[in-house]
Amino acid sequence: MRKVAIIGAGMTRFGRSEATLVDLLSQASLAALGAASLGERRVDAVYVANMGAARLNRQTAVASALVDALQLFPAMAESVENGPASGASAFKNGYQAVASGMADVVLVTGGERMRAVNNLEATDFVASLSHPQAEYIYGVTLPALAGLFTRLYMDRYGVKPEHLARVAIKNHANAAKNPYAHIRQEITMEGILTSPDAVVNNPFIADPLRLYDCCPVSDGAAALVLCPLETAQTLGGPVVRIGGIGQATDTHAVHERPDPTQLSAVRLAAQKAFSMAGLTPKEIDVAELHDAFTILEIAESEEAGFFEKGKGHLALEKGVTALSGKLPINPSGGLKAKGHPVGATGVAQLVELVWQLRGEAGQRQVKGAKTAFACNFGGFGNNVVASVLQREG
Amino acid sequence: MSHEDELEGLLRPPAMDMPPYPPKVITLASGEEMVVRQIDRDEVPTLLKAIAPLIWVERDFYDVVAARLFGELLAYKRYRVRDEYCLVGLIDGVLAGIVNGRAVSPEVGMSYHTLTIRRGLRVGSHLFAAKMEYHIDFLKEQEVLIVAESPIGFRRWMIEYPLDKKYEVQHELGGVPSWTLTKKTYLAAKPRLVAGRRPVSEKLLERAKAIVLPGDELVKAQVLGDKEEAL
Numbered sequence: 346m347r348k349v350a351i352i353g354a355g356m357t358r359f360g361r362s363e364a365t366l367v368d369l370l371s372q373a374s375l376a377a378l379g380a381a382s383l384g385e386r387r388v389d390a391v392y393v394a395n396m397g398a399a400r401l402n403r404q405t406a407v408a409s410a411l412v413d414a415l416q417l418f419p420a421m422a423e424s425v426e427n428g429p430a431s432g433a434s435a436f437k438n439g440y441q442a443v444a445s446g447m448a449d450v451v452l453v454t455g456g457e458r459m460r461a462v463n464n465l466e467a468t469d470f471v472a473s474l475s476h477p478q479a480e481y482i483y484g485v486t487l488p489a490l491a492g493l494f495t496r497l498y499m500d501r502y503g504v505k506p507e508h509l510a511r512v513a514i515k516n517h518a519n520a521a522k523n524p525y526a527h528i529r530q531e532i533t534m535e536g537i538l539t540s541p542d543a544v545v546n547n548p549f550i551a552d553p554l555r556l557y558d559c560c561p562v563s564d565g566a567a568a569l570v571l572c573p574l575e576t577a578q579t580l581g582g583p584v585v586r587i588g589g590i591g592q593a594t595d596t597h598a599v600h601e602r603p604d605p606t607q608l609s610a611v612r613l614a615a616q617k618a619f620s621m622a623g624l625t626p627k628e629i630d631v632a633e634l635h636d637a638f639t640i641l642e643i644a645e646s647e648e649a650g651f652f653e654k655g656k657g658h659l660a661l662e663k664g665v666t667a668l669s670g671k672l673p674i675n676p677s678g679g680l681k682a683k684g685h686p687v688g689a690t691g692v693a694q695l696v697e698l699v700w701q702l703r704g705e706a707g708q709r710q711v712k713g714a715k716t717a718f719a720c721n722f723g724g725f726g727n728n729v730v731a732s733v734l735q736r737e738g
Numbered sequence: 739m740s741h742e743d744e745l746e747g748l749l750r751p752p753a754m755d756m757p758p759y760p761p762k763v764i765t766l767a768s769g770e771e772m773v774v775r776q777i778d779r780d781e782v783p784t785l786l787k788a789i790a791p792l793i794w795v796e797r798d799f800y801d802v803v804a805a806r807l808f809g810e811l812l813a814y815k816r817y818r819v820r821d822e823y824c825l826v827g828l829i830d831g832v833l834a835g836i837v838n839g840r841a842v843s844p845e846v847g848m849s850y851h852t853l854t855i856r857r858g859l860r861v862g863s864h865l866f867a868a869k870m871e872y873h874i875d876f877l878k879e880q881e882v883l884i885v886a887e888s889p890i891g892f893r894r895w896m897i898e899y900p901l902d903k904k905y906e907v908q909h910e911l912g913g914v915p916s917w918t919l920t921k922k923t924y925l926a927a928k929p930r931l932v933a934g935r936r937p938v939s940e941k942l943l944e945r946a947k948a949i950v951l952p953g954d955e956l957v958k959a960q961v962l963g964d965k966e967e968a969l
Binding site for chain 2: 464528530531532535537540541542543545546547548
């Protein structure tokens with residue numbers, strides 16, 4: 346197996362876009378290809394992560410459409426649909442193609458145009474990833490599942506609404522420094538929780554989750570260019586190597602898990618990724634976690650091994666996960682504020698980490714970051730992809 | 739009485755006695771405090787300067803709302819609309835949004851427009867709620883007739899309150915069907931949608947006395963987002 350590096354990263358601004366899905370994918374791809382200094386090299390394979398084009402945009406085979414739009418013929422191309430973990434799944438496929446020697450240059454692009462439909466339909470579309478007979482048929486939505494999960498987490502581990510709000514406040518502050526973020530608006534504890542007006546500013550969506558505990562519905566795309574590490578080392582500039590990738594699954598229906606607060610797929614995927622990279626969680630400098638709901642950042646930070654189970658909210662309280670803390674989490678603003686175009690998310694997390702490791706993250710740069718971790722959370726934790734990136738040298 | 743005064747008497751609508759809207763302060767999600775207060779006619783020219791550039795912004799129907807609001811406020815200043823009023827939201831003195839409407843009768847109010855300049859903090863929703871508060875709580879009307887010109891407005895008013903259809907009534911903003919916020923619906927929605935506290939401190943009121951116009955850059959960033967339309 347060859348070692349694999351990421352030589353290009355790019356994305357569109359997340360938010361509401363009037364561009365078509367293929368235009369969004371093209372813009373992100375061109376940004377990544379432009380950053381990759383490919384020279385005469387051609388793209389051998391294209392993996393496109395997308396969850397809902399067939400339903401949201403009446404379009405299928407988006408990888409073929411992207412190849413056509415960018416005239417990348419005769420590159421191999423395929424679309425990857427793995428729910429909200431589509432992005433990291435496509436990245437994993439790209440990694441395998443380069444590592445195996447099947448391809449030398451791979452473009453991995455993720456994108457979604459969710460705001461083509463109204464919020465109710467977007468919520469229903471995302472809910473279609475839940476168990477059809479045990480969950481979806483009863484009207485369960487992702488905010489509802491997350492609300493149930495949060496209530497249990499609060500009861501068991503002492504997480505309070507203030508902790509959830511702290512995640513949102515931190516990630517909004519980070520997103521305010523990110524020109525690609527959907528929501529670049531700082532918020533305060535007073536404004537969203539403690540003032541008499543907070544109940545209007547921040548209404549309950551799925552008790553105990555409020556508006557600012559939930560990610561927005563976003564359009565956007567992100568892209569990466571992969572190649573063998575030895576090729577990357579000849580291109581000049583900082584080299585970012587893919588240290589490890591792990592993937593694990595869990596029961597489809599959340600209630601079938603022995604303890605629903607245990608996200609075992611996150612734990613197992615992270616363990617595999619760390620093992621492959623030869624690193625431990627303690628050696629990670631920066632992380633992007635899948636905070637579609639604020640509670641998930643706390644829970645994933647524990648399952649990934651950064652903090653003891655039930656202690657993630659205490660680390661947050663101490664500022665460990667702040668941009669200036671010992672382990673900054675979601676410097677991009679996370680899904681919470683950077684936005685969550687589902688197919689793009691897993692790729693966008695890695696784009697942010699590449700920029701962090703290359704020292705190109707601007708105002709939100711984590712000083713001296715050399716190791717990075719990403720968790721792309723599919724379903725409600727039933728299909729998770731974790732990745733570890735390392736800066737060479 | 740001069741001929742011109744006599745004509746003015748015919749052209750100027752008679753005014754109903756309307757109690758003033760008492761100012762209030764709302765803490766926004768950002769932690770900033772927005773003072774909501776009523777303006778008088780002398781302040782209209784200042785508002786027009788802020789509204790005029792938005793007449794050319796197509797995004798989210800800002801063009802339609804701005805053009806109509808410009809005309810409505812001009813007519814208010816020059817006494818050509820009956821029983822109109824205008825409320826503004828000011829954050830640290832800077833104009834964040836404008837709403838207006840009028841009293842049709844002692845029983846019925848009519849909402850005209852809501853123009854948000856500082857977006858992303860429910861400023862428009864807070865100001866719309868203040869407008870409803872004025873009609874129902876202070877003017878003691880039984881219902882407010884409302885239409886929406888943008889999808890955002892439809893979601894915020896028709897769905898969020900929710901409003902009732904009153905298609906048999908012609909709203910003054912054109913041929914679109916009218917909806918109504920009844921006193922009953924307003925009182926049910928009030929705890930979750932109407933924010934703010936009174937009285938406003940002297941310090942905040944003083945700061946909100948003069949309307950500071952937001953710079954073009956702020957307007958561009960907040961209203962246009964990453965769109966390319968020029969101001």
